[in-house]
Amino acid sequence: MKVSTGTVRFLKSSEFYLFLVIAGLGAILTVVTEDFFSLENLFDVLVSYSFLGIMAVGLMVVLISGGIDISFTATATVAQYIMASFIIQHGGGWWVAFLIPVTIGIMLGAVNAALVYNLRVHSIIITIATLNVFYGVLIFVTRGKWIYNFPDWFAEGYSLFDFSAADGTDYSFSLSIIVLLAVFAVTGFLLNRTSIGRQIYAMGGNMDAAKRMGFNLLKLHFFVYCYMGFLAGIAGLVQAQLVQTVAPNSIVGRELEVVAAVVLGGASLAGGAGTLLGTILGVTLIAIMQNGLTLLGVSSYWHKIVIGMIILISVSITAYNRKLEERRHAEIDV
Amino acid sequence: MNGDNFLELRNISKRFHGVQALKDVDFELRRGEIQCIVGENGSGKSTLIKIISGVYTPEPGGTITIDGVSQSDITPAKSTHLGIQVIYQDHSLFPNLTVAENIGIHQHLETGRQFVNWKKLRQTARDAMSKIDVSLDVERLVEKLSVADRQLVAICRAIAADARLVIMDEPTSSLTRQEVDALFKVVRDLQQKSITIVFVSHRLNEVMEIAERVTILRDGLKVATFDAKDMDDHKLGFLMTGQEISYSALTNGFNREKTILEVDRLSKKGNYRDISFDLHEGEVLGFTGLLGSGRTELALSLFGMNPPESGQIRINGETVHLATNHEAIARGIGYVPEDRLTLGLIMEQPVGGNIALTVLKTLLTRCNLIDSGKQKAFIDQRISDLNIRVPDAEVAVNTLSGGNQQRVVLAKWIATHPKILILDAPTVGVDVAAKSGIYEIVKRLASHGIGIILISDEVPELLSNCHRILLMRKGRLVGQYLPSEISEKELGQKINEG
Amino acid sequence: MLKLTSDIQRIRSLLGLKDEANVYLIVILAALIGLFTLVLPDQFFRAANLQSMAFQVPELGILSIAMMVTLLSGGINLAIIATANMAGILMAYILTQFIPEGATGAGPILMMTIAILAGLAMSTLIGFLNGWIIAYLGVSPILATLGTMTLIQGANVVLTKGYVISGFPDPIRFIGNGLVLGIPMPLYVFAFSAFLVSILLRRTPFGVAVYMLGSNEKATLFSGVSIRNIILKIYSLSGLLCGVAALIMISRFNSAKAGYASSYLLVTILAAVLGGVDPFGGFGKIIGLVLSLLILQVISSGLNLLGMSAHLTIALWGGILIFILFLNQLRQRLGHVKV
Incomplete structure (x- = not known):
């Protein structure tokens, strides 16, 4: 009985639907294209979407807490820019390359947290403002120059478990993949196994009740927005290492794409809902969709149209189902 | 202090922005009794509750004695620690969490606890439910429960937090009669466990049914505390309003x-x-x-x-x-x-x-x-x-x-x-x-x-x-x-x- | 005497001075103007600068109104920029494909009218579609318009293949660049739109319903107002305004493209909230929005004259919003103590 209720719950969950869609899409792409279901391609997808995945996970945590952060792309950009400038001028190793963006991310996150908590204005407004401030100041100070010429050790990257596939190509768990998996693991543990993670869910579910129960809301706000900043800093590092340049406009502007991925994964803008698995699947769907379209030779111009369609269809189905459910609930026993 | 009393308030006054919400109120609760507080809107009921639960501090001169110990500045955390639990009208539950987690939510707040012990959490929930003979699926989300079941979850949460005094604010306002009966049974069960109950309600007939004593507030003053058996709703209505309310019967025809x-x-x-x-x-x-x-x-x-x-x-x-x-x-x-x-x-x-x-x-x-x-x-x-x-x-x-x-x-x-x-x-x-x-x-x-x-x-x-x-x-x-x-x-x- | 006080009140309310928030905005605006006049004594108050400001305000201004009306109803329209670009591209396509170069007479004028009407119709239709998804499918506005935004952005790129469509007839360019009585054409269009929307919001049953809907959808429904109807209208209006903004945009640049004004999306929300619009609906007036737009423009022009980068402007815009929110919070806290 117990097993079956759990199974039923999973079968009814949005994650399951999303999984089915991804599986279906994967199957179609496997049949239609030669390259989709190859280790090389899947690795490519994983690597190139890892920084989006990292930011999505951070955003999910903010959404669960009942807030939203739009400024994370600016945070990531500021973090990677300062990191890149530093290691190019002063050298340093992986620790420096890691510590700088992470520290900056946490600091900018703390700014958001302090403003959201003290000004009592919805976080979407605050973070739109801070997005403009962070980004504007960065471009003003740096005049928008691109950064190349990373030190060799940074250009070469960092990898574990090099291995060769049957076809002789070499693969390795590169920096992006290692970091992405670590972020998944840490966030999953945080949300499901720690007291603070559960408090974040509770606060997102009912802020007033959390206040009455004596939750330390200030601490929770700081934790949530700093964690987002922390992950944005990491994402900045990963993205810089991936493309070997820091261009101020390469991440900013993709906020809503990440929001879309997280919401597709079942997180609610009203707070309190969202799972790690859902977010992973949401990012996966968008990644596979774009990859598939590329492999099919569809011009990249069409990608946005398809993503827009997916968002519209999925949110419409969810909303419509909820409407039907409400109608059923309204009935009484006669 | 009377040794039978769990809580004693003396000379409690509170004003907000020049409005006197409570004036020189004395209030006491015997251990394990069921007492009702009645009064019109603005009579000071909710202010009184909030003073007991530490949300508001009374003005100087008032004293709060809990369990024989005089408590000077009482805070929400302190009152929880002393075993005082308020169940608000909206229940203050977390709809997105399971029954188990709602009941055991205090575990997340224990100092020094970093990690969740899910097994213990579920056990806490089952224990709390068994104390009042309730069985709900601990894995169900609270948002899927009926209003009556949510109330039970809120009560179980209070039990799990080792409540010694449970204050219920308008607990029956959205319940059917059967559900009210079930709730009253639970309330009496709690009393058996020597938990003191305060019941705030405007439904006078229900007050008569469950309460042992009734305290009446009017315009921030305490009118009196009576044994419920000496009361009826007409007397209560008179004491609450200070005027004999008699509605003129309908005379015009149609x-x-x-x-x-x-x-x-x-x-x-x-x-x-x-x-x-x-x-x-x-x-x-x-x-x-x-x-x-x-x-x-x-x-x-x-x-x-x-x-x-x-x-x-x-x-x-x-x-x-x-x-x-x-x-x-x-x-x-x-x-x-x-x-x-x-x-x-x-x-x-x-x-x-x-x-x-x-x-x-x-x-x-x-x-x-x-x-x-x-x-x-x-x-x-x-x-x-x-x-x-x-x-x-x-x-x-x-x-x-x-x-x-x-x-x-x-x-x-x-x-x-x-x-x-x-x-x-x-x-x-x-x-x-x-x-x-x-x-x-x-x-x-x-x-x-x-x-x-x-x-x-x-x-x-x-x-x-x-x-x-x-x-x-x-x-x-x-x-x-x-x-x-x-x-x-x-x-x-x-x-x-x- | 009584008459006088009531007259003063009327004037105050006409100027939007009844709301303390507007007083803040006016003070900040005056302070900024004073500051820039001091720092740039010869440049800031020159006709050329004022005129260039008057050319720049309308585009962001009309888009901000398009955002504001949906915010008032408790929604949001993330698709405004995409909608405007779609309308602009359609207008540009008709203007460049169906009007032979150097043609004169009634034919081209008719075709230009058709182009403009087609663009406005297209943007209104997109708005209607947004409204339909929100009202009939029950999708939350932020998600619905996020979807249509992405979809339409994609369509814009596909339609133009990323190129610029340019080269419009003179009358069209006049709409964006012409002067009448020394005042730029776009400013007339903006003033006219702001006035009309303001009348619509304050003086019609529809407008009242929008505010009510923004505060409490269910109670508005129980009052016999057709919520769906209002939502359809408000998003159609938002779309229509995007079309008007598109006309100004393409005529000013003499071209249309998929990515114009893409940085304005968040700025329109910023402008509306700075102007006193409650981001959750129910409250906000056009006059506040106009003041906030003036503040943003004065900062932008002043910094530009000082040779500062446009990005510093954006940072300052964000900073000003936070500052205003801070003032509001401070006022509320002090107010509580006083009462």
Whole structure:
């Protein structure tokens, strides 16, 4: 009985639907294209979407807490820019390359947290403002120059478990993949196994009740927005290492794409809902969709149209189902 | 301090922005007793609760003694630590979490605890539930539970937090009679476990049923504490308001010759079945029944917001199909919903805007713009007609008292010149004194020939305001009574039967 | 005497001075103007600068109104920029494909009218579609318009293949660049739109319903207002305004493209909230929005004259919003103590 209720719950969950869609899409792409279901391609997808995945996970945590952060792309950009400038001028190793963006991310996150908590204005407004401030100041100070010429050790990257596939190509768990998996693991543990993670869910579910129960809301706000900043800093590092340049406009502007991925994964803008698995699947769907379209030779111009369609269809189905459910609930026993 | 007392308050005063919310109140709770606090809105009930739970600090001079120890500055955390738990009207649960996690939520707040022990959490939940003989699926999300079950979860949470005093704020307001009985059983179980219970309620008959002692507050002062067995609802009502409340009985008749509304075998699956009745010009027709008897669903059908599946509605002899409330309003039907806060009024917006909202189309100039002069005159007229006390029409509705808010809703519907006005629980949350004002308005409207459907579960209100009373049970009409032929007690019993 | 006070009140309310928030905005605006006049004594108050400001305000201004009306109703329209670009591209396509170069007479004028009407119709239709998804499918506005935004952005790129469509007839360019009585054409269009929307919001049953809906959807429904109808209208209006903004945009640049004004999306929300619009609906006036737009433009022009980068402007815009929110919070806290 117990097993079956759990199974039923999973079968009814949005994650399951999303999984089915991804599986279906994967199957179609496997049949239609030669390259989709190859280790090389899947690795490519994983690597190139890892920084989006990292930011999505951070955003999910903010959404669960009942807030939203739009400024994370600016945070990531500021973090990677300062990191890149530093290691190019002063050298340093992986620790420096890691510590700088992470520290900056946490600091900018703390700014958001302090403003959201003290000004009592919805976080979407605050973070739109801070997005403009962070980004504007960065471009003003740096005049928008691109950064190349990373030190060799940074250009070469960092990898574990090099291995060769049957076809002789070499693969390795590169920096992006290692970091992405670590972020998944840490966030999953945080949300499901720690007291603070559960408090974040509770606060997102009912802020007033959390206040009455004596939750330390200030601490929770700081934790949530700093964690987002922390992950944005990491994402900045990963993205810089991936493309070997820091261009101020390469991440900013993709906020809503990440929001879309997280919401597709079942997180609610009203707070309190969202799972790690859902977010992973949401990012996966968008990644596979774009990859598939590329492999099919569809011009990249069409990608946005398809993503827009997916968002519209999925949110419409969810909303419509909820409407039907409400109608059923309204009935009484006669 | 008396050794039998769990809690003693002495000389408690509190003022807010110059308003004296509590003045020199003494209050005591015996260990393991069930005590009720009653009083009108603004009598200081919730301030008293908040002082006990540490949300507010009393003014200097007041003392709080809990368990024989004098507590100077009590905070919410401290009161929780001392075993004081408040169950608010909204239950303060986390809808997105499971039953187990809601009950064991305090575990997440324990100092020094970093990680969740899910097994222990579930065990805590089961233990708490078994103490009061409740079994709910611990893995269910609270948002999927009924209101009554949510309340049980809130009680279990208090138990799991080692409560020694549980304060329940209006715990019965949205429960059916059966659910109230179940709740009372739980409350007595808690008492068996020597937990002290404070019950805050405005339903006086329920107060009599469960409480051992009753404390009455009026205008921030304590009137007295009595043994419940020495009390009845009339005495309580008098002590709460300081005036003998006797509602003038309905004297004006109505026009039996003119039927304005005929409802013929109206049915809707899952809502109500086979409903037939007539409403005459100037008649006040009472509808009563327990929560979930289908009375509100029926009212919504008459208002076009819940189209019936079969049967007929005739207005002035003409069959109508009401698919939206727009059509119903055009046919002269008005509906004052029970839930004034979320359905009846737009609380943040001005009084004037609320009153004029339903009739804006009649206040236009020749170029179809709102004629602000006409609008202002119209609104002022309504405000003075119903004697609504406001500084000006531009203030937001949520700054008014409950009684004045209810007058604004009435004004809004009277503005549409309805022929049929449906009032769903019009005096819920309104002070006893303000109630009679609303009854006067109802009578005046009826005397102008408006047919009124008054939905209520307050028996005295029905008996003194209606020409006829119809009783609904499980979606069906099961009885018709004339106020002159049935006593308060009999009608009360009929409502709660079955 | 009584008459006088009521007259003063009337004037105050006409100027939007009844709301304390507007007083803040006026003070900040005056302070900024004073500051820039001091720092740039010869440049800031020159006709050329004022005129260039007057050319720049309308585009962001009309888009901000398009955002504001949906915010008032408790929604949001993230698709405004995409909608404007779609309308602009359609207008540009008709203008460049169906009007032979150097043609004169009634034919081209007719075709230009058709182009403009087609663009406005297209943007209104997109708005209507947004409204339909929100009202009938029950999708939350932020998600619905996020979807249509992405979809339409994609469509814009596909339609133009990323290229710029340029080269419009003189009358069209006049709409974006012409002067009448020394005042730029776009400013007339903006003033006219702001005035009309303001009348619509304050003086019609529709407008009142929008505010009510923004505060409490269910209670508005129970008052006999057709919520769906209002939502359809408000998003159609928002779309229509995007079309008007598109006309100004393409005529000013003499071209249309998929990515114009893409940085304005968040700025329109910023402008509306700065102007006193409650981001959750129910409250906000055009006059506040106009003041906030003036503040943003004065900062932008002043910094530009000082040779500062446009990005510093954006940072300052964000900073000003936070500052205003801070003032509001401070006022509320002090107010509580006083009462």
